[in-house]
Amino acid sequence: MKKILVCLFGIAALTTNAQDVYDYYEKINEGRKFVIDRDLSSALNSYRSAFEKYDHPFARDCYNAIELSISAKDTINLDFFLQKGLTRGIRIKDLESSGLTTNYLKSNFYKKIKEKEDSLLTIYSSKINWELRNEVNQMFLEDQKMREEYYNSSFFKKRKIGKEWEVLNRKQIERLIEITEQYGFPGENLIGIDRSEMHSKIRTNNYSAGMPIVILIHHFSQPNLSYDSLLLEEVKEGYLYNEHFATICDFEAQFGKAKYENFGYYGLRHRPRKLDLHTLNLKRGEIGILGFTEIDKLNRVRNLTKFWNRLY
Numbered sequence: 548m549k550k551i552l553v554c555l556f557g558i559a560a561l562t563t564n565a566q567d568v569y570d571y572y573e574k575i576n577e578g579r580k581f582v583i584d585r586d587l588s589s590a591l592n593s594y595r596s597a598f599e600k601y602d603h604p605f606a607r608d609c610y611n612a613i614e615l616s617i618s619a620k621d622t623i624n625l626d627f628f629l630q631k632g633l634t635r636g637i638r639i640k641d642l643e644s645s646g647l648t649t650n651y652l653k654s655n656f657y658k659k660i661k662e663k664e665d666s667l668l669t670i671y672s673s674k675i676n677w678e679l680r681n682e683v684n685q686m687f688l689e690d691q692k693m694r695e696e697y698y699n700s701s702f703f704k705k706r707k708i709g710k711e712w713e714v715l716n717r718k719q720i721e722r723l724i725e726i727t728e729q730y731g732f733p734g735e736n737l738i739g740i741d742r743s744e745m746h747s748k749i750r751t752n753n754y755s756a757g758m759p760i761v762i763l764i765h766h767f768s769q770p771n772l773s774y775d776s777l778l779l780e781e782v783k784e785g786y787l788y789n790e791h792f793a794t795i796c797d798f799e800a801q802f803g804k805a806k807y808e809n810f811g812y813y814g815l816r817h818r819p820r821k822l823d824l825h826t827l828n829l830k831r832g833e834i835g836i837l838g839f840t841e842i843d844k845l846n847r848v849r850n851l852t853k854f855w856n857r858l859y
Contacts, residue, residue, distance in 0.1 A: 565783035565784065567600070567601055567785070568601065568782070568783065568784070568785040568835075569783075569834075569835055570597075570600065570601070571597050571600065571601040571604070571835075572789060572834075572835025572836075573835065574593050574594070574596050574597035574600070575593070575594065575597050575608050575835075576835065576837050576841075577593040578590040578591070578592075578593030578594045578597070578612075578615075579837065579841070579845055579851075580837075580841060581593060582615065582845070582848055582850070582851060583841065583844045583845060583848065587615055587618060587619040587621075588619065588621075590615055591612070591615055591616060591619060591621060591624045594608065594611075594612040594615065594628070595612075595624060595627065595628075598612070598627075598628075598631055603635070603674075603735075603736050603785065604631065604635060605635070605735060605754075605755075605788060606632065606635040606636050606637055606735060606740050606754040606755065607754045607755060607852075607854040609628060609631055609632035609635050609637055609754075610632060610637060610754055610852060610854075611851050611852060611854070612624070612628040612631075612632075613625065613628045613629060613632055613637075613642070613647065613648075614647065614850055614851055614852060615850065615851070616628055617647065617648070617650075617651075618850040622651075622654070622656060625651070625656075626656045626660065629642075629648075629657075629660050630660060630663070630667060633660070633663075633664055633667035633668055633671065634667050634668075634670045634671050635671060635735075635740075636668075636671050636735075636739050636740040636742075636754070637754065638664070638668065639660075639661055639664050641751060641752065645752070671739065672739075674736075674739075675737070675738060675739040676730065676737055676738060679726060679730065679733055679737060679738050680733075680738040680739060682722075682726075683733050683738055683756075683758050683759060684745050684746065684758065686719050686722070686723075686758070686759075686762060687745075687746055687749075687758040687761065687762065688746060689715060689719075690715070690716070690719065690761065690762055690765065691746065691748055693708070693711065693712040693715055694712070694765075696708050696712075697709055697712055712765075716762065716765055716766050717766075719762050720762065720763070720766050720771075723759055723762065723763070724774060724777070727777065727778075727781060727786075728777075731781060731784060731786035732759070732778065732781035732786040732787040733756065733759050733786075734756045734759070734781070734786050734787050734788055734791065735755060735756040735788065736785055736786055737756075737786060738756055739756065740753075740754050740755055740756055741753065741755065741756060741757050741758055745758075746758075752852075753854075753857060753859070754854070755788065755791070755854070755857075755859060756788075757791075757858075757859035760791045760794060760795065760859040761859055763795050763798075764794065764795070764798050764858075764859070767795060767798040767799045767802060767803065768798060768802050769802055770802070770803045770804050770806040770807060771799075771803075771807065772807050773799055773803075773807050773808060773809040773810070775795075775796060775799070775809050775810040778792055778795065779792065779810070779834075782834055789834045789835045789836055790815060790836060790855060791859065792834060793813035793815040793816075793831070793834065793836055794815055794816050794858065794859065796809065796810045796811065796812065796813050797812055797813055797814070797815055797816040797817040797818075798816065798817065800812045800817065800819070801816075801817035811830075812827060812830075813827065813830055813831055813834075813836065814827040814831070814839065815831075815836065815855075816858065824838075824839055827839070837855075842855060
């Protein structure tokens with residue numbers, strides 16, 4: 548289907564879509580910079596502008612926008628971002644269990660949102676390819692089972708199990724690439740966000756589609772053929788989260804032993820020995836990731852969950 552769509556709409560449509568997602572990242576980063584400056588009103592305006600112009604904001608950004616609205620005591624924006632978050636897979640029970648919305652439980656707008664929760668979650672659910680979601684869940688289950696066997700095995704069995712894990716991983720990567728070429732990368736916009744009920748090692752509050760990223764990280768924890776060109780196109784089309792792409796590239800660069808050509812470091816999870824901050828900041832900027840200085844400043848901010856520091 549994806550190949551057919553590309554043929555129908557051509558390069559111009561892809562370019563427009565790429566511009567949309569990069570404009571989105573630019574607005575989110577603009578908002579984050581306003582947070583650094585403690586200008587929450589302007590930050591919320593930036594987030595809202597991003598959400599109004601881009602149909603499928605990432606769940607992590609929805610959660611951050613909810614946090615900012617609460618910090619600013621801005622119930623109008625909180626209403627907007629709560630509803631947007633529900634259409635991206637965040638659930639009321641997630642927010643209430645975190646204590647984030649405690650002060651609003653009795654407010655009228657919050658009660659109305661709770662009444663609309665099922666319909667808003669239906670919007671989210673209707674956009675997910677559940678057949679692929681279930682397939683990815685099974686892939687992750689098999690990967691984690693093999694990982695557990697490997698690390699719990701004796702020294703003498705490790706080599707054999709390690710080889711079996713490599714064979715499994717290779718097949719899974721081939722399938723992920725096949726899915727990507729046919730439907731788009733199985734990220735949040737295709738299979739939704741991971742939830743803890745999908746696997747015991749998954750945390751719902753990561754608010755991301757991290758399962759495929761874990762499998763790719765395992766693949767690139769040793770030298771393997773790169774798919775960076777293909778994956779970059781998926782970033783441009785909004786299927787692959789930019790920080791996930793940078794994570795994959797960092798593992799390739801760190802453990803690839805220069806055996807295969809790849810895009811090199813972005814400095815998100817691993818950094819080169821000779822650190823060229825200027826070059827890395829430029830690379831990060833090209834895919835909508837803030838530079839080192841801004842991230843360091845954001846890490847000192849207290850009213851945002853720091854998803855950018857998480858592995859996947």
